[in-house]
Each structure stands twice: as C-alpha cells, then as structure tokens.
Amino acid sequence: MPGALSRRAFVGAAAIGVAAIRSRVVAQTTPRVVVVGGGFGGASCARELRRSGFEVTLVEPNPVYTACPFSNAVLAGLRSIEAQQFGLDALEREGIRVVRQKAARVAPQDRRVSLDDGSTLDYDRLVLSPGIDIRFDALPGYDEDAAAVLPHAWKAGEQTLLLRRQLEAMDDGGTVIISAPSNPFRCPPGPYERASLIAHYLKTHKPRSKLLILDAKDTFSKQRLFTSAWQALYPNIIEWVSLSSGGKVTEVDAKTRTLVTEFGRHTGDVVNVIAPQRAGQIAQEAGVADRTGWCPIDPVTFESRLQPNIHVIGDATIAGGMPKSAFSANAQAKVCAAAITSLLRGQAPVEPKLINTCYSLVAPDYGISVAGVYRPVNGVLTDVEGAGGTSPADAPPSFRAQEAVYAEAWFQTITANVFG
Amino acid sequence: MVTPWQQRIAPIAVAVALLCAAAPAMAQSAAPPGASSCSGCHGPQPGAAVPSLEGLDPEAIVAAMEAFRSGQREATIMNRIAKGFSDEETRALAAWVSQKH
Numbered sequence: 001m002p003g004a005l006s007r008r009a010f011v012g013a014a015a016i017g018v019a020a021i022r023s024r025v026v027a028q029t030t031p032r033v034v035v036v037g038g039g040f041g042g043a044s045c046a047r048e049l050r051r052s053g054f055e056v057t058l059v060e061p062n063p064v065y066t067a068c069p070f071s072n073a074v075l076a077g078l079r080s081i082e083a084q085q086f087g088l089d090a091l092e093r094e095g096i097r098v099v100r101q102k103a104a105r106v107a108p109q110d111r112r113v114s115l116d117d118g119s120t121l122d123y124d125r126l127v128l129s130p131g132i133d134i135r136f137d138a139l140p141g142y143d144e145d146a147a148a149v150l151p152h153a154w155k156a157g158e159q160t161l162l163l164r165r166q167l168e169a170m171d172d173g174g175t176v177i178i179s180a181p182s183n184p185f186r187c188p189p190g191p192y193e194r195a196s197l198i199a200h201y202l203k204t205h206k207p208r209s210k211l212l213i214l215d216a217k218d219t220f221s222k223q224r225l226f227t228s229a230w231q232a233l234y235p236n237i238i239e240w241v242s243l244s245s246g247g248k249v250t251e252v253d254a255k256t257r258t259l260v261t262e263f264g265r266h267t268g269d270v271v272n273v274i275a276p277q278r279a280g281q282i283a284q285e286a287g288v289a290d291r292t293g294w295c296p297i298d299p300v301t302f303e304s305r306l307q308p309n310i311h312v313i314g315d316a317t318i319a320g321g322m323p324k325s326a327f328s329a330n331a332q333a334k335v336c337a338a339a340i341t342s343l344l345r346g347q348a349p350v351e352p353k354l355i356n357t358c359y360s361l362v363a364p365d366y367g368i369s370v371a372g373v374y375r376p377v378n379g380v381l382t383d384v385e386g387a388g389g390t391s392p393a394d395a396p397p398s399f400r401a402q403e404a405v406y407a408e409a410w411f412q413t414i415t416a417n418v419f420g
Numbered sequence: 421m422v423t424p425w426q427q428r429i430a431p432i433a434v435a436v437a438l439l440c441a442a443a444p445a446m447a448q449s450a451a452p453p454g455a456s457s458c459s460g461c462h463g464p465q466p467g468a469a470v471p472s473l474e475g476l477d478p479e480a481i482v483a484a485m486e487a488f489r490s491g492q493r494e495a496t497i498m499n500r501i502a503k504g505f506s507d508e509e510t511r512a513l514a515a516w517v518s519q520k521h
Contacts, residue, residue, distance in 0.1 A: 327460050334456035342450070353454035353509070355501055357461060371497050373454065373504025387504030391496065403496050406461075409469035414460050 030055050031344045034113055034123040036103045036282055038065055038088055041129030041314030041329035043418045046096050048337030049127075054344065057121055058091060059113065061102040065419070068187065069326045070411050071156040075164050076197035077205075078364055084156055090420025106286035108307040125340050128288060128295075129314045129329065130280025131155070132186045135293070138276040141252035149254045150271040153194075154186060166270045167198065172206040174269035179249040179259055180215045181276050184294065186315045186324045188221035189370065191274050193360035196226065199234040200363050212266060213240045214259060215247040221323070222360060222370055222390050229362040249273070279316035286310060294318045299376035301339035301349050302332060311336050320381030322374050328356045330414055351376060353384070359407035367403030452512035454505060462517070473517045481514035 031054050035046045038060030046058045065086045073079035088098050101115035106126065113121045134152055136143045142150070151166070153159040167176070176198055180191040195213050202209040211234075220226075230238045241247035246263025253260070258267045278284070278293025288295045288304040295312040296305040299320065304310045313336050314329035322328045331354045339349035357371045372388035374381045391403060461470045473481060487493035488502035505513060 330460050331457040334451070334459075338450055338456065350450055351453065353457075353504070355454060355457035355460070355504070357497060357501070369497055371500045373501060375453070384504040387500060387502075389500050399496060405469050406496060410461050413463035413465075413468065413470060416463055416465075417459050 031124040032057070032122060033125045033127065033340060033344075034059065034121050035127040035129065036060075036113065037129035037131060037280070037314070038062070038091075038098070039129060039131055039314065039329065040067070040326040040414070040418050041131075041333045042127065043088065043091060044330045044333035045127050045129060045313060045337050046091060047094065047418075047420075048334055049340060050091075050094050050096050052337065052341040054341075055097075056095075057097045057099055057123075058088065059099050059101060059103045059115065059121070060088065061100055061116075063087065063100065066155075066157040066160070067326070067411075067415060068154075068156045068190075070407075071153070071160050072190070072194045072197045073361065073364075074156075074160050075153070075167060075194065076201040077164070077168075078197065078200075081157075081161060084160075086415060086419040088419070094420070103282045104285070106282065106307075106310070108287065108310060111309060124309070124344060126286075126310045127336060127340070128280075128283055128286060128310060128312045128316065129333070130282045130316050132277040132315050132324075133280050135276045135278050139249065139252055139273070141254065142273055142275050146252055146254035147273070147275075150252065150257065150273045152273055152275050154190075154274050154277070163270070163272055167201060170206065170209070170269045173208040174206065174210075175267075176202070176209065176211045176270045176272070177259060177266055177268035178211070178213045178272045178274065180213060180217065180220070180247075180274050182216040182243075182248075184318075184324065185274070185277050187358075188323050188325075189226075189358060189360045191215075192220060192222065192226045193362070194272070195238055195240075196229065196234070196360070196362040199230070199237045202237055203234060209237065211238050212268070213238065213247070214249050214261060214266060215240060215242055216249065217247075218243045221358075222368055224393055225368045225390055226360075226362065228393065229366060229368070233363055233366070279312075283312060283316050288312050289316070290318075292318070299379060299381045300351055301343065302336040303339075311340065320374065321372060321383040322354065322356055322381050323358065323370075323372075325356055325358050326414065327358060327410075328354070330418060331355055354381065357410065359403060359410055361404060361407060362400075363404075365404050366397075366400040367405070367407045368400070369403055369407075449516070452516055453509055455513040455516040458513070458517050459521070464520070474520050476518045478511070478514040478518045481518060482510055485510045485514070 033049050033054045034057045035042045036059045050056045067084045105114040151159045151163040153163040249259045251260035257271045279289045283289045296318050302311045313332040315324040335352040342349040354374045359369045368391045370390045373384040462473045485502045488498040
C-alpha cells in the first residue's frame with residue numbers, strides 16, 4: 001500500500017500546474033484489477049498483475065494465510081503450524097493495495113465488489129480465488145458445531161490444530177477414522193497422505209492404535225503407490241474401506257463420534273470428516289458457480305463462463321483434468337494474469353499450457369508424486385497425452401527419499417513465489 | 421504553492437511516472453505455453469534442491485529436456501513433464517525460463 005500511495009502522490013504532485021484533465025487521463029488509463037482471496041491462486045495472480053503495471057487491489061480478511069500443503073505433517077507432529085503461515089507484506093511492498101475485508105457481494109453489471117464494511121471497489125477485471133467452502137448442508141449431522149468436535153481440517157489453521165490436539169490426547173490402542181469424500185474435492189491425494197502421516201505418528205507413538213478410512217470412492221489418486229506403501233510401512237494400522245465395501249458415510253453423530261455408512265456404524269476416538277465441498281462463498285454470490293457448486297471457466301483466460309469480466313482460478317474452478325491443488329492454483333494464476341494483461345491491452349490471449357505437480361509424503365523420508373501437463377481442447381483443460389502420471393511403482397528407497405526432499409523444496413519455492 | 425520550477429518540471433515528471441508504470445510491463449515478455457508453470461518448483465535461489473533455471477544457457481535446458489524425454493537422463497518427475505512439450509515448445513520455453521522474471 002505505501003508504494004501505491006506514494007506513486008499516486010507523485011503523480012498527483014506532478015499534475016500540479018498541468019491541466020487537471022491530464023491527471024484524470026493518467027488515472028483512467030491504468031486499468032483496475034480486483035483480486036479476491038489471498039491464497040496460492042489470488043496472491044500469485046495479484047503479483048503477476050502488478051508486474052504488468054495495473055492498479056491491483058487484493059481483498060483478504062485474514063492477516064495470516066495458513067497453507068494446506070504439508071499441513072498433514074503438522075497433524076503428525078513433524079512440523080509446526082508456523083512453518084505453514086504466510087503474510088501479505090511483500091505484496092504490499094510491491095504496490096498491491098491489500099484490503100483486509102471480506103468480499104460480500106459482486107454486481108457484475110456495475111463491475112463492483114461490495115465488502116463486509118459496506119465499502120465498494122470498482123474493477124475493470126475481477127479475479128476470484130476463493131478456494132473451497134465445506135458444504136455443511138451435504139452430510140446429515142455435519143454442521144459447524146459438529147466440525148468443532150469432529151474436525152474436517154480441510155482448511156488449514158485452527159482445524160488443523162484441533163485435530164492435532166485430539167491425536168495427541170488419544171490413548172494408545174485408540175481408533176482414528178478418516179471419512180473421505182467423493183470427487184471433486186480439494187487435493188485429491190490429501191486424505192491418503194493424511195492417513196499415511198497419522199499412521200506414522202501412531203506407529204511411532206501409539207503403536208497399538210488403528211486408522212480406518214471410510215471412502216465414498218472406489219479409486220483414488222496415487223492409489224497403487226499409497227496401497228503398496230501402507231502394506232510395507234503400516235500393515236497393521238491402516239484399513240481402507242471403499243465405496244462398494246460400504247465406505248460411504250451418509251450420516252454423522254458428533255455426540256458419540258459415530259459415522260453411519262450404508263453398511264453399518266463406526267465409532268472412533270478421533271474422527272476426521274473430510275466433508276463434501278464447493279467453491280468459496282463469494283463465487284456463489286457472484287453467480288460464477290453452477291449447480292455443481294463449482295465454477296466453469298474458459299481454459300485460455302480463466303474467465304467465467306457465466307459472468308463477463310470475472311475470472312476464477314484455483315480450487316473453485318472446474319478445470320477439466322487439472323486437480324484442485326496449490327500448484328494448479330499458482331499455474332492458473334499466472335496464465336490468468338497473462339490473459340488479463342493481453343485483454344486489457346486489446347491483444348489476443350495466448351493459448352496456454354499448464355503444468356501440475358503434487359507431492360505426497362507417505363513417511364518423512366518417503367515421497368511420491370503425480371504430474372500432468374494440460375492444454376485446452378474443445379474448451380476443456382485436457383491432459384497432454386503421453387505426459388504426466390505418477391512415480392514408478394517399483395522405485396528403490398533412494399528414489400522415494402529424493403521425492404521427499406523435492407516435496408519440501410517445492411513448498412519452499414512455491415510459497416516464496418506466491419508470498420515473496 | 422506552485423513555483424515556476426515545479427511548473428516546468430511537472431510535464432517531465434508525468435512522463436517519468438508513466439514510464440515507471442509501463443517499465444515492468446515492457447521488461448516482461450509474454451510467457452510461451454507452459455513456461456510460467458516452471459517457477460512453481462524452479463525458484464531463483466542458486467543451489468536449491470530443485471535447480472534454478474535463471475541465467476542458464478537455453479541450449480542446455482533444451483538438451484536436458486530432450487534427455488528427460490528420451491529417458492537418457494534419469495529423473496524423478498522431469499521425464500513425465502518433458503514429454504508434454506514439443507521440440508518447438510521446449511525451445512521457446514527454455515529461452516523464457518532462462519531469463520529473470
């Protein structure tokens with residue numbers, strides 16, 4: 001903010017003595033872009049847009065962002081929550097105006113965002129990067145009160161710490177249950193990385209304990225790699241119950257810590273409900289989410305298919321083959337910013353390619369990955385054939401250890417890229 | 421209070437301000453397809469576990485990508501990513517990522 005103010009003050013001072021009209025021309029020729037959401041997508045996009053010379057306002061109510069990638073290591077006691085936390089100071093130093101308010105409404109016809117305090121922001125282009133919201137209407141018995149007892153921990157922060165405290169307090173010999181949702185949801189390999197790292201904690205601290213995964217799916221991301229790692233590392237700890245074996249949770253009883261499935265009831269000592277999700281609230285308010293709760297976009301510009309001049313990036317989008325990941329959000333942010341730059345300069349946006357890379361830790365020295373390269377085909381982001389895929393199934397321990405090192409290196413690099 | 425000096429300097433200051441605003445835009449060429457994704461792993465820091473690409477010879481990047489693609493050079497993940505780009509795309513991408521952004 002100081003940068004933006006001083007620049008404006010400079011232009012203002014410079015305009016003294018010149019026809020007043022000229023200062024208006026200066027003001028009007030700098031397009032205004034508003035970005036809502038200061039996570040991996042929003043912060044990346046704001047920085048890129050600022051580098052293009054636009055007047056950029058970032059709307060984010062939280063003073064500190066807690067990153068989800070690697071938050072499963074916090075649950076396992078392998079990492080502090082502080083290592084997950086980032087501020088927006090670097091963005092302010094770069095001249096991005098950070099408004100610490102919640103975006104309440106969007107009027108697409110007026111190109112105006114209303115904030116919680118009643119103030120408004122006008123835009124030429126709006127970028128929404130709202131992440132996910134938990135659907136507290138989707139699973140009977142699982143509302144916000146229930147989440148205070150049975151955490152979802154699918155937005156990192158207080159929920160992560162709550163689940164960590166519950167795991168620490170549990171007696172040896174206890175049962176942990178993770179309920180995994182059907183597709184689509186944030187971070188497809190996340191529930192299984194979480195199961196792995198909690199199992200690592202149980203194995204090393206509470207070896208008589210069990211971990212049960214109740215799944216609303218029959219297949220999941222990196223399945224072969226996770227399954228063989230579990231057999232090798234946690235054979236008597238992890239049990240996975242698929243959809244067709246009755247894994248889908250249909251009801252939650254928070255009082256008794258019980259999950260009801262189509263086939264029976266499961267009571268745990270610690271219960272983690274990774275509930276169904278949708279695009280963050282502001283996407284619903286702006287009218288950019290469809291009936292699925294997610295946001296259809298043009299894969300070249302990430303402009304909404306439902307509202308003009310509004311772009312959506314990150315987990316909130318329907319991005320074809322691209323998974324909902326921090327890497328995807330960062331890659332999409334850069335492509336979106338480049339497209340907005342072209343559009344605001346009256347140029348045609350370049351047809352992009354995007355990469356995704358997702359690392360998961362199965363143990364502190366055991367990493368696995370999935371990668372993909374994507375391009376728009378008939379309006380949908382589609383896997384480039386022959387590229388991408390998971391780590392090999394038959395790799396030696398040195399390979400797994402190397403991928404664990406790269407996982408940590410990735411986190412350091414991307415968070416510096418996003419938050420400075 | 422506006423002095424004559426300020427009156428004379430003002431149009432120049434406006435021009436400078438406009439140039440300053442436009443400078444980052446001019447310094448930044450548009451990323452060719454795929455290139456802007458690379459900085460998700462490859463940062464500016466020399467000596468990182470995932471190597472920095474800044475300042476490398478673009479030809480060396482092209483050669484590495486070709487070796488990853490053919491399997492000549494062992495990799496954990498770059499073999500899977502390199503296969504997503506044609507020779508032409510790889511050359512454009514290498515030229516862009518070797519510059520500072």
